[in-house]
Amino acid sequence: MMYSRYSRLVNLQRKEDSRGSVIENCVSENTDTRGENLTRVDTGHLVGAVKVEDKADQAIRGQEEDSISLPGSGLQPDEICRDASLDQLWDRLCNPPTKCCSLLKRHLTPELLVLLRDRITEFGGRLEDCIRSGCENTDSGVGVYASDPDAYTVFAPLLDAVIKDYHKVSELNHPNPDLGDIAKLDFGDLDPSGNLIVSTRVRVGRSHDSYGFPPVLTKEDRVEMEKKSQEALNKLDGELKGSYYPLSGMSKETQKQLTEDHFLFNDSDRFLRAAGGYRDWPTGRGIYFNDNKTFLVWVNEEDHLRFISMQKGGNLKEVYARLVKAIRALESSGLSFAKREGLGYLTFCPSNLGTTLRASVHIKIPKLAATPDFKAFCDKYNIQARGIHGEHTESVGGVYDISNKRRLGLTEISAIQEMRRGVEAVIAEEKRLGGGN
Ligand SMILES: Nc1ncnc2c1ncn2[C@@H]1O[C@H](COP(=O)(O)OP(=O)(O)OP(=O)(O)O)[C@@H](O)[C@H]1O
Numbered sequence: 001m002m003y004s005r006y007s008r009l010v011n012l013q014r015k016e017d018s019r020g021s022v023i024e025n026c027v028s029e030n031t032d033t034r035g036e037n038l039t040r041v042d043t044g045h046l047v048g049a050v051k052v053e054d055k056a057d058q059a060i061r062g063q064e065e066d067s068i069s070l071p072g073s074g075l076q077p078d079e080i081c082r083d084a085s086l087d088q089l090w091d092r093l094c095n096p097p098t099k100c101c102s103l104l105k106r107h108l109t110p111e112l113l114v115l116l117r118d119r120i121t122e123f124g125g126r127l128e129d130c131i132r133s134g135c136e137n138t139d140s141g142v143g144v145y146a147s148d149p150d151a152y153t154v155f156a157p158l159l160d161a162v163i164k165d166y167h168k169v170s171e172l173n174h175p176n177p178d179l180g181d182i183a184k185l186d187f188g189d190l191d192p193s194g195n196l197i198v199s200t201r202v203r204v205g206r207s208h209d210s211y212g213f214p215p216v217l218t219k220e221d222r223v224e225m226e227k228k229s230q231e232a233l234n235k236l237d238g239e240l241k242g243s244y245y246p247l248s249g250m251s252k253e254t255q256k257q258l259t260e261d262h263f264l265f266n267d268s269d270r271f272l273r274a275a276g277g278y279r280d281w282p283t284g285r286g287i288y289f290n291d292n293k294t295f296l297v298w299v300n301e302e303d304h305l306r307f308i309s310m311q312k313g314g315n316l317k318e319v320y321a322r323l324v325k326a327i328r329a330l331e332s333s334g335l336s337f338a339k340r341e342g343l344g345y346l347t348f349c350p351s352n353l354g355t356t357l358r359a360s361v362h363i364k365i366p367k368l369a370a371t372p373d374f375k376a377f378c379d380k381y382n383i384q385a386r387g388i389h390g391e392h393t394e395s396v397g398g399v400y401d402i403s404n405k406r407r408l409g410l411t412e413i414s415a416i417q418e419m420r421r422g423v424e425a426v427i428a429e430e431k432r433l434g435g436g437n
Contacts, residue, residue, distance in 0.1 A: 086117055086128045089135035096138035104134035104143030107161040116155055123148035123212035130155055132215070133275035142166060142351050145275040148212030149338040149346045152353075163343070163350045167408040174344040174354045179328075180413030182321040187420050190314040190361065196427055196436050197314030198362040198399060199262070202323045202416070205303035205347045205356040206330075209338040213348040214276040214302075222284025222300050229299050232333040233288045240326050242290035244299070247282035262310075262362075262388075263293055265301040272302055275348075295322055303347050303356075305330075314361060316423075320416055344408065354408030359419040362388050365426060366398030367433035377429065382406050383422035402426055 084092075090113060093105055108131065116127045125147025134143020144162050146152055152159055160172060191197035207213070208228065211221055230244045247255065258264035264287055267278040288297040298306040307330065309323035331337070338346040344354040352358075368374060369385070378385050386401040387394040404419035430436050 089128060089131055092135045098139060100138040102134050102140040102143030103162045103165050104131055108158055112158055116158060119154050121148050121150035121154045123150055123216045125151050125212060125216050127155060129215035133271050136274040137271050140271055144350060145348050146213055146350060147215045149207060149209060152340055152343060152346055159350055166351050169409045172342040174342055174408055175411050178411035178413055179324045182324050185317050188315060188317045190316050190420065190423050191427060194313060196363050196430065199310060199312050200314055200316055200319045200361050201308060201310035202319050202359040203306050203308040204327060205352050206305040207338040207346055208304050209336050219280040219283055225304055226284045226286060226299055229305060232330055232335050233297055235333050236329055239322065240290060240295050240329065242288055244286055244288040246286035263296055265298055277302055295326055316420055352407060355412045355415050357407055357412050357415045358403050359416050360401050360403035361423055362399055363402055364399050365430045367435040368426060368430045369398060369400055381422035381425050382418050
């Protein structure tokens with residue numbers, strides 16, 4: 001058993017040097033969760049400038065006290081990589097190549113950096129693992145990933161702030177799961193005319209509670225998780241019965257076709273790549289689906305598991321009811337999922353935790369989307385518009401991916417109802433503007 005290590009700031013002083021760089025000197029105490037191995041270390045940091053000696057870091061890693069290569073001494077932005085030190089990452093965040101408005105930038109203060117820099121989770125996760133992507137991609141919206149489920153506790157001072165900001169909640173008191181009574185759903189097909197909604201999809205993410213997230217996973221971990229997941233999936237029956245297809249050995253053509261058809265994931269997200277999401281690709285990844293591809297499971301994409309229900313047209317009731325059956329079956333199949341009081345189900349990206357539910361339609365709304373108020377309209381209904389090839393893609397032919405924005409602080413059934421109300425409003429507005437024929 002490994003114990004999380006905590007660093008407690010004892011003293012922090014700031015002063016300016018002759019070149020105008022702000023220098024922080026701090027004294028912190030390191031202890032593990034048992035309160036043992038207490039050490040007192042002096043740390044010097046330059047804030048937003050070149051790196052200085054960092055005795056705490058070296059002591060923790062058991063290294064010699066020699067100087068480490070400096071970010072201000074020749075390392076180019078493109079060279080920030082998985083081995084970049086915390087100070088190199090911090091320097092990049094303080095000196096972004098373009099304007100940086102991420103939640104990471106907003107919430108990782110020098111004080112928090114000092115407080116968290118020496119902590120280690122029970123999975124071996126460190127602050128660097130959580131912020132690497134946001135420092136490499138300074139155009140990130142969020143910029144933080146959890147290194148593992150324990151990171152939500154160990155790095156809570158940073159992650160809680162990011163979560164509250166992203167999800168627009170003042171308290172982290174996510175309710176207990178409530179999938180609703182699927183026999184009594186008060187909605188059906190959101191677009192009976194079939195003119196607007198191309199397809200409907202609802203997904204949730206789940207993480208095995210005994211494994212870390214991509215930054216700390218080994219190839220062997222992924223293979224083990226894949227095996228466990230496959231065993232549980234093989235127990236599904238009825239409409240959910242299907243087969244598992246590992247990515248290793250799948251032809252490039254099949255992968256391309258499945259991706260174009262919106263069923264499969266790929267390795268093209270630079271934010272996820274920088275977070276370690278594609279290490280050892282494609283080992284340990286794969287997709288499970290039933291015969292008519294209305295129920296699918298992604299294994300070891302961004303999250304350990306993504307359960308997906310989807311079909312052509314706008315019948316949200318059928319899509320959601322199928323997903324609920326799958327969640328219930330898989331939660332009683334021997335798998336144990338990571339959860340935390342107040343945060344709900346834990347996922348790699350803090351933007352997804354809570355219900356982890358994203359319910360979307362691909363919908364033709366050229367008229368509404370062309371209005372200057374489109375974003376404000378979406379905000380009013382707590383819905384989000386994306387392009388149709390996934391997050392960070394563009395719309396094609398006036399077709400948008402419209403989904404619930406909120407995943408935390410409400411139940412699953414409330415998130416679905418929020419999306420349903422938003423989509424109904426979108427349809428009404430598109431028709432009012434003369435579309436939808
Ligand atoms: N309503 C929908 N109908 C058909 N395909 C969809 C629908 N919604 C999403 N998809 C497809 O699912 C794939 C994944 O999309 P995307 O990455 O945006 O969302 P996600 O799986 O919810 O994950 P994340 O929010 O973490 O990015 C893409 O191919 C996208 O086109």
